[in-house]
Amino acid sequence: xxxxxxxxHGHGSLGYLYRNGRAIRSRCLTVKYIANPRRKYPRFAVVxxxxxxxxxxxxxxxxxxxxxxxxxxxxxxxxxxDLAVIVTSAEVLTMPAVELDSLVVQLLRQxxxx
Numbered sequence: 135x136x137x138x139x140x141x142x143h144g145h146g147s148l149g150y151l152y153r154n155g156r157a158i159r160s161r162c163l164t165v166k167y168i169a170n171p172r173r174k175y176p177r178f179a180v181v182x183x184x185x186x187x188x189x190x191x192x193x194x195x196x197x198x199x200x201x202x203x204x205x206x207x208x209x210x211x212x213x214x215x216d217l218a219v220i221v222t223s224a225e226v227l228t229m230p231a232v233e234l235d236s237l238v239v240q241l242l243r244q245x246x247x248x
Contacts (some may be wrong), residue, residue: 136201137148140208142177142216149203151179151216158244160237162223163200167245173214178204182221196226203238 142148155168170177182193182198200219220236226234 135200136178136205136208139175140178147177148179148181148218151218152248155216155218161223162221162226162229163237163241164220164222165217165241165245166220167195167215167217169213173212175184175244176208176211176214177216179216179217179218180204180221183206184247186221186224187227192227196221198232199226199231200238203235204242206235207239207242210244211242215246217242217245226243 151166155166158165158167178201180197182196184193187193187196200221204219209213219241229237
C-alpha cells in the first residue's frame with residue numbers, strides 16, 4: 135500500500151489537476167500531472183470510473199494493482215508534483231503484472247523526468 139504521504143484525495147485537488155494539468159496517454163491509462171513546488175514529495179491518485187467496471191471490488195483491485203506499481207517506482211521519482219493515473223480501459227484488470235508495471239513505469243517516467 136502506498137503511504138498516506140504520497141496520496142491525495144478530494145475533488146478540489148483533482149479538479150485543479152484536471153483543469154490545469156498536462157496529460158500523457160497510452161492505450162489503457164492516462165496520467166495527468168502538474169508541478170507543485172509547495173510539496174516535498176509527489177502525490178498520486180488512481181481514478182477508476184464506474185464506466186470501466188460497475189463492481190467496486192474490481193475497481194478497487196485495479197486501483198490496488200496500480201498503487202503497487204507506483205510504490206515500487208517511488209524511489210526512482212524525484213519531482214514533486216501531483217499525478218493522477220486514470221484508467222481508460224477494463225483491460226487493466228486482466229493484464230499481466232509485468233506488462234502493467236512496465237506501462238505504469240513508462241508513463242511515470244515521462245511525467246516525472248529525473
